Amino acid sequence: MKKTLIVLTIIAFATTSLFASGEKETSIQEGLTFSNWSGSEESSKEIFKWMIDSFNEDQSSENQVVQINWPWGDTESQLALRAQGKEQYDIAQIDIRMLPALASAGVLADLSDIFGESFFSDNFAPGSISVGNYNGVQYGVPWTVAPMGMIVNPQILKDSGVDFDIVTIADFEKAMEMVKNNHPANNDSDAGNDILPFAAMTKDGGTCAPDFMVWLWTFGASVFDENGNCVLDSEEAIETINWFKSLSDKGYIQGAMGRGDARTLYKEGRVAFYNDALxxxxxxxxxxxxxxxxxAKPQVNPVLNEGDTPKASGWGHLLVIIDRSPKKVEAKAFIEHLISEDVALKYFDEIGMLPSKKSVLNSNEVKNDYWSNSWTPILDGGRLAETAGQNYSAYNSIIVENLQAVLSGSKTSEKAAADMVSRIENL
Amino acid sequence: MKTNSKNSTLMAWLLVLPALLIFALMILYPFVNSIFTSFTNKNLIFPKNDFVGFENYTKLFKDPNTLPLLFTTIKFVFFSTICPFTLGLIWAILMNEKFKASEFMRGLTLVNWIIPGIAIGFLWNWIYNGDYGILNALLNKMGIIDSNIIWLAGKQTSMVAVVTARTWQMFPWYMAFIMGGLQGVPNELCEASRIDGANNIQVFTHIIIPTIKPVLILILILGTISNLQHFDLINVMTDGGPERATSTFAIEVYKKAFKEYNLGRAAALGVIWAILLGSFSFIYLRNLKEDN
Incomplete structure (x- = not known):
């Protein structure tokens, strides 16, 4: 009797477990999910909560938006994983660099069908529309689009005796030299106060490789030629690598520098130059x-020769709708809420995210703002990282590993360049 | 009598069934699936899943980074096992002595092991930070260095940094096991050898170590397996860099699968990794059997 009871209990446990797991699969979707990374970041946590709450106030319970957060670096893979799974997700914030991979994987919905053809041309500048377009299909609503600039600390430059405009690479090097040698903090015994002339990215593929590409373009090099062949071993590319190495040898840049580290140091007043987004x-x-x-003064990157066009890494956030979302109309309403004047201006006011919608961009609040005004000269000329696409991470890893090898002295620039080409071609 | 025996067998199978089901679903199926995946070009975001034969394996063997990856893994596993083991052994001997607050100290030591690996990674990242880390500040104040060292940017220093953090995290685990072994050493045996003229070192090498040898071997094997699988500390502290100096199998499989989305290649690397792990698991199981 006792044994029978135990057996029955085990069977009951096993069957109820099976039914319990099956029930979730068949549940009807309630609400909308908004996947993003900014909502979990300290600087934008509050405004994201407000954006969602203000939308939910007027929505019925089945159209309430809930957010799912993950770090920026995991966004692409998380969206991809969810595309293969059965989890609900409807709207997402993506980086423009993620668009080629996610669009070609068929994860995203064609927004022209949902918003209508004229919506984009009526509301956005052609440059902004193009960043959300891949192979002629409009997948993203431009939320905030502005190339990355060079952020300069005028106070540090003044204290170092830099009294000239930084236009060319030569000016830039001279300024870095003066910060390194003349700034009072670099001449006292406390290494804990040292000022780093340039917090260039050297730590991870996600930030180092796209930033380094800007210097490649500045020196007239590129990662790929027009036929898609890797040309990182070109004369210009090797010259760029040599230049980058010289910055490290002179102590103007340092290893293990990620964007977060650079921001922290900059905030403490310990960095003269660094590249970042709006x-x-x-x-x-x-x-x-x-x-x-x-x-903090945003400005364009220095050019090789006076008169050259400054190069910049394209940067921006898009709002996308997931293709298999059953609630595309509701998702559209939420996106319209996010880019509406009230919400976009509050977003801009609180953390400086430049709106993309023409009507908001032309408002006095935006036009009179120091930060966005400083960004105006940078707005033209942003270029998407050449590695964006299916092998984005793999290409970037190859570039950063070889660049690190050059900086540490374990490879020459020529060897590193040849290794980059060989590994990229054999991927 | 026969019916009773049949019932017992049935009962035994039924009791084992849940565990077998969990094993089949959670371990056997993913493992077999990984082997199949390693022969495909399956991608995490692109809808392709074609049979490619041994292509993933041949590409891995031709990849100039595969051999260094193996050496880096061995280096990490070796030092991350030996260092906390040695420290754990010394600490266990100290904690085994009866002194005031010894029990409190034992409990306190275990805190390192309880803290999640991710948190430990961030903690040590701050300690090692080249610009505002406490290590540079201390060395600077003591006059040992006059300019900051970027610990996590050097190939050698980054490995030392990761191993140190892992040692700090894991030595309480070794200590706990070794202490268990030490408490099983008969006091009379130590006393008898001392009467026979043995000094402390002789008692330790000839009485204590042979008595706790099975425990030591077991924790060394378990520690090795655990370090072969280790991921979180390295991921947080260096992400396998710089120049792949801290890239182990665990990091590489993760990157291949979730950063590069190349599930086929990740699975092939995972299979090689599993074979490596399997050899240590085999030694462990054989050791257990011998002990029994």
Whole structure:
């Protein structure tokens, strides 16, 4: 009797477990999911909560938006994983660099069908529309689009005696030299206060490789030629690598520098130059230094020769709708809410995210803002990382590993360039 | 009598069934699936899953990074096992002595092991940070260095940094096991050898070590297996860099699968990794059998 009871209990347990797991599969979708990374970041957590809450106020329970957060670096893989699974997700914030891979994987919906053809041309500038377009299909609504710029600390330059405009690479090198040698903090015994001339990315593929590409373009090199062949062993590319190595040898840049590290150091007033996107404002604001114009000035990257067009890495956030979402109409309403004037201006006001919608972009609040005005010269000329696409991470890893090898001295520039080409071609 | 025996067998199978089901679903199926995947070009985001034969394996063997990957894994596993083991052994001997607050100290030591690996990674990242890390600040104040060292940017220093963090995390685990072994050493045996003239070192090498040898071997094997699988600390601290100096099998499989989306290649690397792990598991199981 006792044994029979135990057997029955085991069978009952096993069957109820099976039914319990099966029930979830058949449940009807309630609400909408908004996948993003900014909602979990300290600087934008509050505004994201407000954006969602203000939308939910007017929605019925089945159309309430809930957010799912993961770090920026995991966004592409998380969206991809969900595309293969059965989990619900409807709207997502993506980086423009993720668009080629996600679009060609068939994860994203064609927004022209949902928003209508004229929606984009009526509301956005052609440059903004193009970043959400892949192979002629409009997959993304431009949320905030602005190339990455060079953020300069005028106070550090002044304290170092830099009294000239930084236009060319030669000016840039001279300024870095002066910061390294002349700044009082670099001449005292406390290494804990040292000022780093340039917080160039050297740590991870996701930030180092796209930033390094800007220098490649500046020196007239590229990762691929027009036929798609890797040309990282070109004369210009090797010259760029040599130049980057010289910055390290002179102590102007340092290893293990990620974007987060650079922002932290900049916020502490310990970096003269670094590359970042418009959203940096939220991360580098430090009221202890006074108003932001005293310690942060966005400007274009230096050029090789005077008169050259400054190069910049394309940057921006898009709002996309997932192709298999059953609630595309509701998703559209949420996106319209996010880019509406009230919401976009509050987003801009709180963390400096430049709106993309023409009507909002032309508002006085935006036009009179120091940060966005400083960004105006940078707005033209942003270029998407050449590695964006299916092998984005693999290409970037190859570039950063070889660049690190050059910086540490374990490879020459020529050897590293040849290794990059060989590995990229044999991927 | 026969019916009773049949019932017992049935009962035994039924009791084992849940565990067998869990094993089949959670371990056997994913493992067999991984082997199949390693012969395909399956991608995480692109809808392709074609049979490619041994292509993933041949590409891996031709990849100039595969051999260094193996050496880096061996280096990490060796030092991350030996260092906390040695420290754990010394600490266990100290903690085995009866002194005031010895029990409190034992409990306190275990805190390192309880903290999640991710948190430990961030903690040590801050310690090692080249610009605002406490290690550079300390060395600077003591006059040992006059400019900051970027610990996580050097090939050698980054490995030392990761192994140190892993040692800090894991030595309490070794200590706990060794202490268990030490408590099983008969006191009379130690006393008798001392009466016979043995000094402390002789008691330790001739009485204590042989008595706790089975425990030591077991934890060394388990530690090796655990370090072969280790992922979180390295991922947080160095992400396998710089120049792949801290890239182990665990990191590489993760990158191949979830950063490069190449599930076929990741699975092939995973199979090689599993064979490596399997050899240590085999030694462990054989050791267990011998002990029994």
């Amino acid at each position: 959203l940096a404002k939220g991360a580098i604001t430090n009221e202890a230094f006074g108003s932001i114009e005293t310690y």
